[in-house]
């Protein structure tokens with residue numbers, strides 16, 4: 001049975017001018033909407049108490065398991081406003097299913113797909129005014145699940161909360177969609193065999209922070225992790241990596257310890273639709289190095305919900321630079337990015353039925369979009 005959501009409206013929503021100034025320059029992950037969704041779970045009672053309530057701090061016992069053992073998972077999604085004012089999201093079933101897989105790995109309960117999608121729908125419906133209308137801005141949606149049982153024993157928690165919060169978002173990288181340089185971490189791995197690499201859990205991102213600081217110190221936007229042997233590409237701190245060969249083939253790592261990226265999978269599908277060969281296989285660092293040197297690898301890009309598709313100009317490490325830090329975005333990355341964002345914003349046909357409508361068109365929608 002699907003859950004019913006109780007609604008408590010905020011009695012202190014942001015004033016129109018405050019919201020407008022946030023939407024004029026949202027940045028990434030700094031501003032939040034007026035409401036949030038919570039659903040509780042207990043071992044005995046299952047999922048219950050689904051609710052939309054005013055956004056605000058959680059009251060948490062200091063002995064809550066998540067604060068000690070990191071039993072937490074999350075997702076990243078976006079809501080996009082179209083020219084007619086309607087709001088849509090992209091492949092929410094994929095995020096729901098991935099969260100179920102993450103839950104399994106982190107010994108958390110699985111939220112049914114329809115409840116996950118309904119939670120997102122409810123939040124976007126009530127905070128619809130927070131969905132930006134400009135350019136490539138969107139409302140970033142962050143579903144997450146925490147172990148909130150008050151217990152310091154190391155075992156799977158028996159009380160858990162699922163939540164969704166929303167944050168208006170511009171480009172993830174401060175430079176917008178300009179190509180970025182990536183730092184190759186030689187000292188640190190993101191995940192190992194049998195670890196949690198394929199799960200979207202906070203711990204994976206915590207482990208990427210020190211290497212990411214090193215990346216930033218070297219003028220790079222993200223860090224690239226290799227496998228334990230230091231030979232094969234895995235993924236970046238918070239996104240997948242794809243190489244493009246001169247013959248148009250797209251190559252991306254297949255590994256049990258990387259995230260199954262929804263954006264990556266979608267871009268690979270669009271590339272295949274456009275006639276590109278697509279290879280998901282082991283990709284060695286040597287292949288990237290040699291391919292750039294002999295011209296057989298012509299582009300590289302990072303992809304994820306937050307970053308969409310961001311070209312990689314160069315891969316840097318202590319002893320080498322692969323690529324050219326000043327290289328412009330390549331044609332394949334540029335075309336794929338446009339194709340994907342055109343689908344997401346409803347500017348072209350959606351050949352795979354990926355978009356899910358969350359709110360209705362507005363009479364003034366097209367006008368206000370044109371007025372921008």
Ligand code: COI
Nearest residue numbers: 076077238304305306307
């Ligand atoms: C996303 O792309 O949505 C993520 O979850 C990655 C995070 C680094 C923002």
